[in-house]
Amino acid sequence: MAIPSFVDRVTLHVYGGKGGNGCASVHREKFKPLGGPDGGNGGDGGSIILRVDSSLTTLVDYYRESHRRARNGVPGRGDHANGATGDDVVLAVPRGTVVSDADSGELLADLTRDGAELVVAQGGRGGLGNAALASAARKAPGFALLGEEGETRRITLELKLVADIGLVGYPSAGKSSLIAAISRARPKIADYPFTTLVPNLGVVVAGDVTYTVADVPGLIEGASEGRGLGLEFLRHIERCAAIVHVIDCATFEPGRDPLTDLDVIEAELEAHGGLADRPRMVALNKIDIPDAAELADLVTADLEARGLRVFRVSTKNGEGLRELTYAMAELAALRAAEPEPEPARPVLRPRPVGGVPDFTVVREGELWRVRGEKPERWVRQTDFSNAEAVGYLADRLNRVGIETKLLELGAEPGDGVAIGGDDAVVFDFAPQIDVGAEILGRRGEDNRFVEERPAAQRRRAKDEAYHQARAEEENSE
Structure with a gap:
């Protein structure tokens, strides 16, 4: 099966590295067989880290390789040599990646800032060597602690494109042609429905404003319930600052007209939820066809009565495109003027003294x-x-x-x-x-350092016998 070039949802298995074991070692020198413990600590295992890279637009790398492992920590050695820490594995993801736990469904992070990082699998801690375990009561431990296993997790990565303007509409309404006409994007264009199978991003320059436009695959009635491709791609409209309805004024399908098409698409956006506050504009497309131009003239007043800005455009001869791009630039500039949201700060809640027990x-x-x-x-x-x-x-x-x-x-x-x-x-x-x-x-x-060695006991006994004999000689005189 061919691997797709655009993937916006994957399940990823991540494994943190195991911590290295501590070392149990005793320093030995000539005439000093028990020089004390000198076992080093094991190194910590590496972690799996997600990092946002704004140059990426797909999760296809993790579709091809869905298991990622960090390196283990190196065990400690004698002579107080600590083991090396395992290397972290940094996985680049696009802006707009939502990370959640695949098993519990818990939301872990929403990565929207370039360079933002999230540790999704923590590496295990290295074990202490016997040098670190030594104390006044346990002077020469004959053991060390084992390294801990790294965290194992199954996470879901879901991409929601971060674009300023989202183009929505029925299949074959001309969204791909529009984004190709106003940007350097070159999506697939053909005269049959569902030509666009993946979202397309285009960069548009209008005066001093540069913004991005997302061409979302065609929506149909019932898309929010799983019909067509809409359910797979409605998520990509959520981050858009504004929505542009691209309406086909030259369709010959029965029961279709610009007002009906607009109502159907708006109903699907409302069913998806979370998009009621986005500004809307309408692009009446294909007015290079005479019948379409007449229909656009008839419905313009009704659309404007709904409070919508209406633009009559043709991607074939370029009519109306300049006005549309500058109008979209105004909405994109409003987003750029908004202050950057401050990153959420962690809330530390220390345990009260004498409160909840550790077990x-x-x-x-x-x-x-x-x-x-x-x-x-x-x-x-x-x-x-x-x-x-x-x-x-x-x-x-x-x-x-x-x-x-x-x-x-x-x-x-x-x-x-x-x-x-x-x-x-x-x-x-x-x-x-x-x-x-x-x-x-x-x-x-270890009682070897608490009790006296036999040689020391014999020497002490000889000293006592010598002093006792001297004392008896002095008393006899």
Whole structure:
């Protein structure tokens, strides 16, 4: 199947890069076998970013290749060497691209400014190395944190052309001929309906004003309900500053006349919605034909009585085109004079101190389920093949109060505890145990730097024996 040259709606699969794993390494030198942890952090994964490029007019590149992936972060290494950050992937999109989540339908952004950017798939954070995890209580961690997976998303890109003037009308009304006559655009022109299958953009210069005109494929009655091509292209009129009705005064179809055609197209625009405030003008086309010129003279007064500016034009001999282009330039100049809308500023709503907890615990049958951003992220960062890493995770969960909450709700040792949603990790509940007035050593703690080495103990014993012998000699004298 041939790939179209104009695409205004695509579904794109985007994958942020995975963060690099942290490194667990211990510095070693001669006569210094335990020089301390020196594992570096993993690099963050790359992100997928949309950026507006005003030179583009189609989404065809993403029709051809609908899966885009960013690079992963590089793992950390020993000697405090941090991994490199994965490269971002910047995807250029045309002005007027509306971005939404394909699964939920949530609107993510409306990209109308040149250079505007949107991160649609955030890269995963890199894992910390054991050098960053070291503390006074855990001086030599024998583990590191794993890098997080990047964000995966399915988004919909929908293009709504950003033009100053939109030309609308029945098929074969002469819209393509009109845009070809007043600009350098060269759309396909033929004497049969639905010649134009994609919107065309033309740049028009009228005096000191330069503006864009969009030729929207022909509308028919019922277009807003899916008849013809109108439903696919009505969206391209939404951003136009003004609408010009191009009416065929030379049609021989029964039941058609300029006033009826205007009423039908206006009904479809009203059914589509959001266009009632746009200025309208009427171009009565094909007046180079004598019968069409007579019909245009008959209906001009009725159209002007509706408050519409009417122009009698012919794309064949150029009659009336200069007046029409200058009238459209006046409307385009009004848009140019409007102040540029300020970009929306993010609203920061910090959590109140002592407010909502970082997790929730609910009972689901025989299982206790824990949900929360922090505990779920900590689980993803944990290497479950390393006992110290699992102990460190248990300490983190206990520090935010999860074990206390489970005990308050009646959890008993050995109960199943799931942290996360569908891909949850399930543990057997084993709370920390108190022994007398002391708590057992922290899980994941390395006691090699807490206890004295055997050689130091022997040296200390010899020193004590020597001083004791000297003291006895002095006493005997």
